[in-house]
Amino acid sequence: MGDSLTAGLLILHSLLAVALLGAITHQAVAVKLGPVPAKASFAARYRSVDASAYAGAIVLLFAVGTAIGALLYPSYRTIARPVLELNGLRAANGAFEIKEHLSALGVLMLPAYWAAWRRPLDAEYATARAALTWLLAAIVWWNFVVGDVLTNIKGLFH
Amino acid sequence: MDRGRLLVFSLAAESGYTLAYYFNWPLLIYYPVAGELRVPGQAAAAGFPIFWYGWLASAVVIGVVAAGVVPRRWMRRLPCDLSWIVTIVMIVAALTYEKRWF
Numbered sequence: 001m002g003d004s005l006t007a008g009l010l011i012l013h014s015l016l017a018v019a020l021l022g023a024i025t026h027q028a029v030a031v032k033l034g035p036v037p038a039k040a041s042f043a044a045r046y047r048s049v050d051a052s053a054y055a056g057a058i059v060l061l062f063a064v065g066t067a068i069g070a071l072l073y074p075s076y077r078t079i080a081r082p083v084l085e086l087n088g089l090r091a092a093n094g095a096f097e098i099k100e101h102l103s104a105l106g107v108l109m110l111p112a113y114w115a116a117w118r119r120p121l122d123a124e125y126a127t128a129r130a131a132l133t134w135l136l137a138a139i140v141w142w143n144f145v146v147g148d149v150l151t152n153i154k155g156l157f158h
Numbered sequence: 159m160d161r162g163r164l165l166v167f168s169l170a171a172e173s174g175y176t177l178a179y180y181f182n183w184p185l186l187i188y189y190p191v192a193g194e195l196r197v198p199g200q201a202a203a204a205g206f207p208i209f210w211y212g213w214l215a216s217a218v219v220i221g222v223v224a225a226g227v228v229p230r231r232w233m234r235r236l237p238c239d240l241s242w243i244v245t246i247v248m249i250v251a252a253l254t255y256e257k258r259w260f
Contacts, residue, residue, distance in 0.1 A: 094259020131242035
């Protein structure tokens with residue numbers, strides 16, 4: 001893969017991650033706190049959205065983001081990881097290994113997540129819906145922070 | 159596709175992925191330096207291998223097979239809360255496995 005294509009995909013990967021982070025955080029807050037009658041404040045409006053409206057976009061963003069991450073993975077292994085190893089940054093390496101597993105588990109849990117959010121919403125799935133959303137949110141936050149730190153690691157540690 | 163089948167796919171695929179990386183059962187192996195894809199048992203290509211794609215492929219196959227063979231009446235009896243309980247167990251397993259880096 002050429003350098004400019006890698007850079008372009010990395011930027012696209014980051015932009016998708018930002019969109020996903022916003023969508024999953026919004027959904028997680030809405031599914032946990034639920035709507036409030038008075039919609040005057042920003043916080044009240046933030047939690048009062050229809051959480052189910054986000055599910056399709058979240059599935060798409062997670063799947064496409066992970067697919068682009070998979071395309072970029074060989075570049076990480078050949079360019080970024082040797083830098084981590086040469087500088088003895090074992091924890092950073094480990095954090096990425098966890099990101100790798102969480103990405104896979106996140107993609108594989110998407111069908112269950114989709115089943116939980118599919119309309120008409122099934123009351124039996126209420127707990128699963130909230131729990132899967134919070135788990136997916138935790139995965140997205142971990143992957144975002146680790147990805148961001150690793151992208152900037154030279155500047156952070158030198 | 160009905161909810162039961164989606165649930166079975168996720169449960170089986172997540173468990174399959176965990177077994178795949180733990181016991182190193184990749185369906186295929188990618189060698190980025192050589193730019194070659196090999197199946198286990200074939201001679202290694204030049205450079206280091208990437209197993210992640212292969213573990214994911216193994217997990218997807220396990221998930222698809224499970225979703226295809228588990229009878230519908232069993233799927234109806236499957237508690238939907240297993241979806242998040244199994245996910246938590248698999249995340250804890252991954253964190254425990256990668257503890258070696260810290």
